[in-house]
Amino acid sequence: MKREQNNVSKSIVGKKILFLVGDKEFASVQERLFHIPSKLAKNGFLVDVVTYNEDVYEKAKVFFKGVDNINPILLKSTPLIWSxxxxxxxxxxxxxxxxxxxxxxxxxxxxxxxxxxxxxGHIASHSFSGIEMDYNLLLMPIPSFDEPPSIVCDVFYTTFIFHAKEKGIPVAGLQIYPVLHTPVLYMKIMDYFIVRALFEKEHYERNGVEGSKIFILDMPYENYCISTIEDTYKNLMFDKQFDIQDDEIAILIVNHAKYRQQINEVLQALSKIDIKKTLFFYKRGYHVRELSEDEIIEEIIKPYLERVGGKHYIVHEGSIAKLIMLCDVIIATTYIVPLTFAAQYQKVAVVYNPLKKAATFEDGVSFLNDSNTLRHIVKERFFKKKSYNSIDEIVKGIAK
Known part of the structure; x- marks a missing residue:
């Protein structure tokens, strides 16, 4: 099993990661799972995505086409016939x-x-050969004993784990299934566990796993990548039109026909925050007498927009759900229903208007009337985002 060099960026030198995918685990998470090795490759790791299943392999080839530092590999099994x-x-x-x-x-x-x-019946009917374990980490989804993998998949996983142990390569498992369904064997042979929530970490600790070997993948985008429950709105986070980095905050400002002064105050407040940020300004498609919204933005809003710093985009109406899922903070100058939607997805949802009383609705939307509080909330969210565990940071810490 050799890495093909034609798809490796020469400008990035990183550690080698072996990412295993079985057919049942892929069927449970679908292509969301592929975003994990994709994120690692984007951050400089060399990743081999290995499977024994032709359908998974074909999907991987399409998904990773043109992606540097990553190679899908099909490893076929050999039937064992006993004399x-x-x-x-x-x-x-x-x-x-x-x-x-x-x-x-x-x-x-x-x-x-x-x-x-x-x-x-417990003697393997298939084997895998030609395995070269020249890696710094083996990363794989943890199977379930409630819906156990096929015999071929079981041999596939355990064969690679055996070779990894022989070579001293650490083995890390991604918790995609309910933590209560983790086979006892995998609790013993995994070196590290990457879980989605605190209660999963606590479950492993109660079963004798050291807390230092368990990592909560709480970066929202990546947390969803190892979830077996699909969410059509969360799928919008995979949009590649805008590249939002882990170390920057994305802010959505919704335009309004009347509250232009309040919008300018929001932009002035954001310009005073020295953090890495991307700003989206969402148009509403209105006219004020003979002036179009575009003309008003160009003459009144854009000068303030350019002072904010970082990247900024003026976005046409009709894509607000996607923008909300991409952003961390959503700001409007009057209450709109999408703010409640944003709060439901743990976004910071704010109505900024100095003419209104400050309050917090039960649906999670905050009403603010001073720019200092607005700056504080934005900075607080920025540092919270920086505290999240991302898959690349976890792997950097555990790969040998």
């Missing part, structure tokens, strides 16, 4: 390992009453 002599050897092994076992409370030996087929 009569090998079968007899298995019988001897079976008896040897169970010879001294008695059925409790009797003098009857266990092997005399059990079926050899039960033992033989």
């Amino acid at each position: 009569p002599q090998q079968r007899d050897d298995f019988v001897r092994i079976y008896i040897r390992h169970t010879f001294d076992l008695f059925i409790p409370g009797t003098d009857l030996k266990y092997w005399k009453t059990s079926a050899f087929d039960d033992f033989r």
